[in-house]
Amino acid sequence: MIGKLSITALLLAASLMAGNLSFESGVIKGHTEVFGDSTIDPMFKKATSHLMLDDTLMSLRGSIDVSMSDFFSDNKKRDEHMQEVLESSLFPKAVFDVKEVVxxxxxxxxxxxxxxxxxxxxxxxxEGTMNEEGNKLHIKAQSSLKMTDYGIKPIKMMFLTVRDQVDLSVDVTLKR
Structure with a gap:
């Protein structure tokens, strides 16, 4: 009987420590460039988190997604053209599914x-930093990808083509 109570207490304590993480604030930014314009920086200021965290940062699992119609930059015409190239009506979300944290x-x-x-x-x-403070998790990390790896043809502007590589930066705060 005491053994069953101990196991129940441990499971209850573990479930209280684990939790869903919701997006509180931050920015997810992409960066690419074309000759003469090195400031092509579309960003998202909202995301949907389906992430869970148990007792350690290495237990982070789940996914986070952004709506492709929510990104914006400093150039509305360029944003409209990017929406067309990304075919955001056919592919409305980008999703990152966390498999392992090292x-x-x-x-x-x-x-x-x-x-x-x-x-x-x-x-x-x-790769980056993760810090847990109270009921909040702050993630600041970077990566890069090639548009062509995802079937996206880099945008042409006049006679120039936008760089294939997109540098990604994440600076978000999630809360339990």
Whole structure:
């Protein structure tokens, strides 16, 4: 009887420590460039989190997604053209599914997962910091991808083509 109570108490305590993480604030930004314009920085200021965290940062699992219609930059015409190229009406979300978190240093982590973009799913890893304070988790990490790997043809502007590589940066706060 005492053994069953102890196991029940442990399971209850573990379930209280685990929890869903909702997106509180932050920005997810992409960066690419074309000759003469190095400031092509579309960003998302909202995301939907389906992430869970147990007792350690390495237990982070689940996914986070953004609506492709929510990104914006400093150029509305360019944003409209990017929406067309990304076919956001056919592929309305980009999803990153966290599969594994590996500690690399004191607060530096490698977040490994699968990125689904433009209907294509490929492995992708982010490297950066994760800090838990109270009921909040702050993630600041970077990665990069090639548009062509996801079936996206880089945008042409006049006689110039936008760089295929997109540098990604994440600076978000999630809360339990």
């Amino acid at each position: 500690a690399k240093g004191s607060d530096t982590y490698l977040i490994k997962g699968m990125m689904t973009l433009h209907g294509v799913t490929k492995p992708l890893s982010f």
